[in-house]
Amino acid sequence: ADDMKTVIGVSIPSADHGWTGGLNYHAKVAAEDAEKRFPGLKVVVKAAADEGSQANDLEDFATVQKVNGLVVLPTNGDPLTAPIAEFKKKTGAFITVVDRGLTDKSIQDLYVAGDNPGMGRSAAAFFKAKLNGKGDIVVLRGIPTPIDTERFDAFTEGLKGTDIHVLANQFANWNRDDGFKVMQDFLTRFKHIDAVWAQDDDIAIGVLDAIKQAGRDKEMWVVGGGGMKEFIKKVMDGDAQVPTDVLYPPAMIEDAIYLTAMHFYTQAPVRGTYIVAAPVVTKDNAKEFYDPKSLY
Amino acid sequence: MSDAATTLGQTPPRPLLQRVDLRAAGPFLALVALAILGTIINSDFLEAGNLTNVVTRSAFIGMIAVGGTFVITAGGNDLSVGSMAAIVSGIMIVLMNWLAQEIGPTPWVVVIVIFAGLALGGLAGLLNGLVITLGKMEPFIVTLGFMGIYRSVLTYIANGGTLTLSGTMRTLYRPVFYDGALGIPYPVWVLAFVVALGAVVLYTTRFGRYCFAIGSNEEVARYSGIALNRVKTWTYILQGACVGVACDIYVPRLGSASSTSGLGWELEAITAVIVGGTALKGGYGRIGGSIVGALILTVIGNIMNLSSDVSVYLNGAVQGAIIIAAVFLQRGVGFKR
Amino acid sequence: MSDAATTLGQTPPRPLLQRVDLRAAGPFLALVALAILGTIINSDFLEAGNLTNVVTRSAFIGMIAVGGTFVITAGGNDLSVGSMAAIVSGIMIVLMNWLAQEIGPTPWVVVIVIFAGLALGGLAGLLNGLVITLGKMEPFIVTLGFMGIYRSVLTYIANGGTLTLSGTMRTLYRPVFYDGALGIPYPVWVLAFVVALGAVVLYTTRFGRYCFAIGSNEEVARYSGIALNRVKTWTYILQGACVGVACDIYVPRLGSASSTSGLGWELEAITAVIVGGTALKGGYGRIGGSIVGALILTVIGNIMNLSSDVSVYLNGAVQGAIIIAAVFLQRGVGFKR
Amino acid sequence: MADGTTGADAVLSVRGVSKSFGPVEVLHDVSLDLRAGEVHALVGENGAGKSTLTKIMSGYHPPSAGQVLLDGQPVALASGVDGERHGIVLLHQEFNLAEDLTIEESIFLGREWRRGPFLDKRRMRAHAAKLLADLHCRIPPTARIRSLSVSQKQMVEIAKATDHRARVLMMDEPTSVLTQDETDILFGLVAQLKRNGVALVFISHKLDEVKRIADRITVLRDGHLVATRPAAELGQDEIAQLMVGRPLHDLYPPKQPPAADAELLLTVHALGVPGRVFDAGFALRRGEILGFAGLIGAGRTELMEAIAGLRRREGGSVAAGAHRLAYLTEDRKAKGLLLQFPSRPNLTLSTLASFTRGPFISVPAEDAALDKAIKAFDLRIGSRDMQVGALSGGNQQKLLFAKVMETQPDIVIVDEPTRGVDIGTKQQIYHFIARLAAAGKGVIVVSSEMPELIGLCHRVLVMREGRIAGELAGESLNEEEIVRYATGLKGAA
Numbered sequence A: 001a002d003d004m005k006t007v008i009g010v011s012i013p014s015a016d017h018g019w020t021g022g023l024n025y026h027a028k029v030a031a032e033d034a035e036k037r038f039p040g041l042k043v044v045v046k047a048a049a050d051e052g053s054q055a056n057d058l059e060d061f062a063t064v065q066k067v068n069g070l071v072v073l074p075t076n077g078d079p080l081t082a083p084i085a086e087f088k089k090k091t092g093a094f095i096t097v098v099d100r101g102l103t104d105k106s107i108q109d110l111y112v113a114g115d116n117p118g119m120g121r122s123a124a125a126f127f128k129a130k131l132n133g134k135g136d137i138v139v140l141r142g143i144p145t146p147i148d149t150e151r152f153d154a155f156t157e158g159l160k161g162t163d164i165h166v167l168a169n170q171f172a173n174w175n176r177d178d179g180f181k182v183m184q185d186f187l188t189r190f191k192h193i194d195a196v197w198a199q200d201d202d203i204a205i206g207v208l209d210a211i212k213q214a215g216r217d218k219e220m221w222v223v224g225g226g227g228m229k230e231f232i233k234k235v236m237d238g239d240a241q242v243p244t245d246v247l248y249p250p251a252m253i254e255d256a257i258y259l260t261a262m263h264f265y266t267q268a269p270v271r272g273t274y275i276v277a278a279p280v281v282t283k284d285n286a287k288e289f290y291d292p293k294s295l296y
Numbered sequence B, C: 001m002s003d004a005a006t007t008l009g010q011t012p013p014r015p016l017l018q019r020v021d022l023r024a025a026g027p028f029l030a031l032v033a034l035a036i037l038g039t040i041i042n043s044d045f046l047e048a049g050n051l052t053n054v055v056t057r058s059a060f061i062g063m064i065a066v067g068g069t070f071v072i073t074a075g076g077n078d079l080s081v082g083s084m085a086a087i088v089s090g091i092m093i094v095l096m097n098w099l100a101q102e103i104g105p106t107p108w109v110v111v112i113v114i115f116a117g118l119a120l121g122g123l124a125g126l127l128n129g130l131v132i133t134l135g136k137m138e139p140f141i142v143t144l145g146f147m148g149i150y151r152s153v154l155t156y157i158a159n160g161g162t163l164t165l166s167g168t169m170r171t172l173y174r175p176v177f178y179d180g181a182l183g184i185p186y187p188v189w190v191l192a193f194v195v196a197l198g199a200v201v202l203y204t205t206r207f208g209r210y211c212f213a214i215g216s217n218e219e220v221a222r223y224s225g226i227a228l229n230r231v232k233t234w235t236y237i238l239q240g241a242c243v244g245v246a247c248d249i250y251v252p253r254l255g256s257a258s259s260t261s262g263l264g265w266e267l268e269a270i271t272a273v274i275v276g277g278t279a280l281k282g283g284y285g286r287i288g289g290s291i292v293g294a295l296i297l298t299v300i301g302n303i304m305n306l307s308s309d310v311s312v313y314l315n316g317a318v319q320g321a322i323i324i325a326a327v328f329l330q331r332g333v334g335f336k337r
Numbered sequence D: 001m002a003d004g005t006t007g008a009d010a011v012l013s014v015r016g017v018s019k020s021f022g023p024v025e026v027l028h029d030v031s032l033d034l035r036a037g038e039v040h041a042l043v044g045e046n047g048a049g050k051s052t053l054t055k056i057m058s059g060y061h062p063p064s065a066g067q068v069l070l071d072g073q074p075v076a077l078a079s080g081v082d083g084e085r086h087g088i089v090l091l092h093q094e095f096n097l098a099e100d101l102t103i104e105e106s107i108f109l110g111r112e113w114r115r116g117p118f119l120d121k122r123r124m125r126a127h128a129a130k131l132l133a134d135l136h137c138r139i140p141p142t143a144r145i146r147s148l149s150v151s152q153k154q155m156v157e158i159a160k161a162t163d164h165r166a167r168v169l170m171m172d173e174p175t176s177v178l179t180q181d182e183t184d185i186l187f188g189l190v191a192q193l194k195r196n197g198v199a200l201v202f203i204s205h206k207l208d209e210v211k212r213i214a215d216r217i218t219v220l221r222d223g224h225l226v227a228t229r230p231a232a233e234l235g236q237d238e239i240a241q242l243m244v245g246r247p248l249h250d251l252y253p254p255k256q257p258p259a260a261d262a263e264l265l266l267t268v269h270a271l272g273v274p275g276r277v278f279d280a281g282f283a284l285r286r287g288e289i290l291g292f293a294g295l296i297g298a299g300r301t302e303l304m305e306a307i308a309g310l311r312r313r314e315g316g317s318v319a320a321g322a323h324r325l326a327y328l329t330e331d332r333k334a335k336g337l338l339l340q341f342p343s344r345p346n347l348t349l350s351t352l353a354s355f356t357r358g359p360f361i362s363v364p365a366e367d368a369a370l371d372k373a374i375k376a377f378d379l380r381i382g383s384r385d386m387q388v389g390a391l392s393g394g395n396q397q398k399l400l401f402a403k404v405m406e407t408q409p410d411i412v413i414v415d416e417p418t419r420g421v422d423i424g425t426k427q428q429i430y431h432f433i434a435r436l437a438a439a440g441k442g443v444i445v446v447s448s449e450m451p452e453l454i455g456l457c458h459r460v461l462v463m464r465e466g467r468i469a470g471e472l473a474g475e476s477l478n479e480e481e482i483v484r485y486a487t488g489l490k491g492a493a
Ligand SMILES: Nc1ncnc2c1ncn2[C@@H]1O[C@H](COP(=O)(O)OP(=O)(O)OP(=O)(O)O)[C@@H](O)[C@H]1O
Pocket: C001, C002, C003, C004, C005, C009, C010, C011, C012, C013, D021, D026, D044, D045, D046, D047, D048, D049, D050, D051, D052, D053, D093, D380, D381, D382, D390, D391, D392, D393, D394, D395, D420, D422
């Protein structure tokens, strides 16, 4: 029915590092594509710098854009629970939550789940296997936020009972420059490092450059995270320094947008939890995940 | 009083009052222009619901900007307000959860915590003020330092995660942000009260006058027997108290605090104050202007959301351009040379 | 032979020369104290490799702070430098990739792009300067606006992602950051050159003298026949050019630019300038101090990474506290009252 | 050395007071008594220590040695505010006003009247208006200090100082920026205070004023008290000789008016400044010294600033050909000198281009210029590194004069050129101006000192309410005629 006008609001964090940059890109692409595919559909994408402005965007979705469906990737799950509940109360719209869980799960109609602790666990499992349960590693973390803490805690938990020592961990703000600086200092401080968990591909890029500069490429390998195409390529090519990457695709927002649109345009029941696969990329399966055209 | 020449042949002073009025009116005109722009882009802009949202949303920055007006008028600066908001909110939440356990989740807990927020803010301000005045240091540096300290301590308390209000307290406290009286949300009432109080203090008390004097010329103020350190410290305490009140209505909105709470508020608050016509170098301050400045910033964000013509990536560019244009507009009106 | 009371000539005397010297020496002493602290915490601090890293790392903020010293000395302020670095880097990368395709990946492309970086920075500075002087607007507001504009435009160009140098260009350009002469990395040479040039311009030329005069008292400068707008605009052009040079060595480091490039550099640069002893309100500027300020900031970060005693969550707090302490130390030395 | 003590019934005294700034002692062992109901004049060359002495007596400076006695008892005044609490009020030589405040705010700063917790603005405003009215000064109390001329600022300072109900009131060159009329008003006020038993100190370089008002006169030279005598015993020449240490002849150089057909250097036609100056026209010839007289706010400063291109003008034209024009501002603190900087950069600021070698400033060349200026204008700057703000008022003025002369102008406009300058240096400046004119330059002198205009100028224009009301030269150039035009008794209004 083309007289029916459906508006889906998409609220995501603004592009303040590589991963969110990819997220913004995929949201934009999916929005345009979905509008083409579903006649009468309008998708409005808004990016917010912090939880406060994301709450503002939700209010505006309700008041002025009058959306029927909401796809939200909360900057932070806890504080956005209340504004999303408020939004639901006001509009009765269909709500899809992506990646970061709300405190009150009853608000959401659909949950497209990324798995932050899972990311830490997979990485830990990989380290355990590759190092044979013994070695010295350093960890570079993101920004002090709940997501980062969940990943880090799961990672340390996963290493419990092994002889793998985390020599130090430090924030590198999901940022190449900081990855470079922190790694430089770790290299000064530790004369022997077996491996690095950089948690994020942006950080890993800086880390690799720092290692190269110090001429210690042979000594250690690096695990990033996210699924940036350069990294998948390196894994695919069998780069000894980059044995793996833990996938955490920002493209999950696309699935969320399509699923939400389908709720309005098809009879299929779209509800419940939809888990985005977050597999470990290895030399063998890398081809499946490599998309040279991807922006991230 | 201001007319024609007399005994000593003083020529009439240029319409001084008029000039001052224009300077004060500038921000209002810019706000009106923005409102017209908003209405053109999307007529929903003028809907009561939207306007209420906009004003409610301006409450946090608005209140902080009231405090900032004192600090800046007196020649200081406070970069720590955003982090201060984070730590005050965090401690309020911890306190509330603890009290709810100790004495049960009663409305009294809410009342106690509201006052605690005010006190905590004031205390943090006092700390800023004392270090600045007793240490004889540049406010920029001191408050920059505390900006790092406050946020970091919150992250530590929250263990890198989020501090969240327990369910019942959440329900009890929630209305403070979401409900209202006479059809006007409480945050707007609180904002109005803070603005009125701020205006009274700045314009009609000795303390307010001393802020102007110190900001204009510290030496003169000293030679007039004004206790510089005390007055300056009080501006920071006021600033802190305003942050505390902002937290009182911020906490029930999101019910939680994390290391990203209040991020960037310092820049927004200073921008609101300056857009409102207060002189960055001190000596001239406008409470009303600061609020209008906060509204202008919110309206810009709101307009960005009302239109879908601009690529999300260019949001920042459009906002930047509008801020410059708004200030240019008001300067054009106020300061003809 | 006295400190003169700025306004009234009434405060008790203080040996002027001595004070100025101490004021200039303060930041150096703070740096030395930090270095001692660093060595105590981890003796690796004094390793040649680490010291080289620290100085190289300070190059970006250091150069930008040199430009900032001019702007701030002349009573202005530039909040746009971080975003400017992002957009200049971005355009340099796009240009380099394009040229590599058009005329082939030769070293000439690197040379062209290096000059393009300088020119782009200067141009952005010119834009800042013209809007500020011709629009008669508060530099804070104008550069805040451009801060949003520049970064946003980069995000748009990069489509929200990252702009990356093509492989061959990366290899050609890489040595500019990673290699060196006489055992000293090129970035350090460039930094030294920029600092020396900055010091010569600020202390020994007419333009430099005018910066001090304008920052000290704009009216006096105007009545002395100084072309205020021209001089002020030039300070922003210089600031932009410094950002351009910083980009020239920033781009080869990681070979990419994204919306996070240069994030927060404005605050770091201003902090470096102020920690270095330049007066935030203008009229007194120290090039050497600004560099030392930049070094102090880097050393603080370095020390945090070299020690393991502090919870990572408290990093920010320790950094904040050290900045305050460093400034207190130098003020304590320089400004005994 | 002589001392100024009398023993009996002194309200405020100093005994053996010395003062050093760093290694330099600027006051040496001065003793002095101030008596109730008496005007005590302090005179001396620029930098003799007059201001420093009053600052010590009022608590702004602690003495390095010696004592301050109040009613015969030693007091240690902690600050100026402390002094005011004891009833000792100092009217500073330099303004002590914050530019952003209004007149009312300035007058009451630090001692505001309140009703409950609130400022009683209505009452304060009314009181401020009354104080101004007492001084025949009709500026609204809500006007900002920034918008006032220097003379108006001075009147505000006087209003503020006299409102303190002081026992001792010290006025440091209150009349240097006042015209004859305002000076008369001030003297009326002084007479009244005297009757009320206030002890007054009066500092001035205008010796006729000193003679007129003082009961006793103390002369300072190089920080030493040279003499304290009843005013009646001293003539002006004698005072001058005591001050300078040598007899003074020929204060004004002989007049050499230009030929009637001398080349026109500057022609101003129908010039206006919005709200301040209307339809001003005149011409200046080579070799001419043209004076401008008028009362406060007559618009002389605005007219000159408009001619110099420092102020927006409205209509009219200014034709100066290719001649270089320089303007010496009346407001040395706000517009003339960078107070935080030493003398050298101040001297060369407007002519820096001629002190550069290649792109660089030549410090030796600047130093040489400073040496020359020190000689030419008898500058006493102590150390060369001393900030200009610490110079004595007169020396600041001389430095400013030297700075403007550095531009080697063909046309020079000097606005209140001898403000606060001692009589010996005045003579030097007058002769300097005459030499300029003799060398074929054109000089415009704006001054509120009528003797100066009469003694120096070939021709004087009188301004009133923004218009040129009349022209005087030769025989008709005398005080009565000037006053007649200035007050509107004569000429077009
Ligand atoms: N704060 C200060 N620091 C250093 N020297 C000072 C200071 N104040 C005054 N002096 C010096 O003390 C001497 C006396 O200055 P003072 O201002 O008392 O002179 P004065 O008699 O008032 O001169 P004038 O007639 O020019 O006002 C001068 O040489 C002056 O440079």
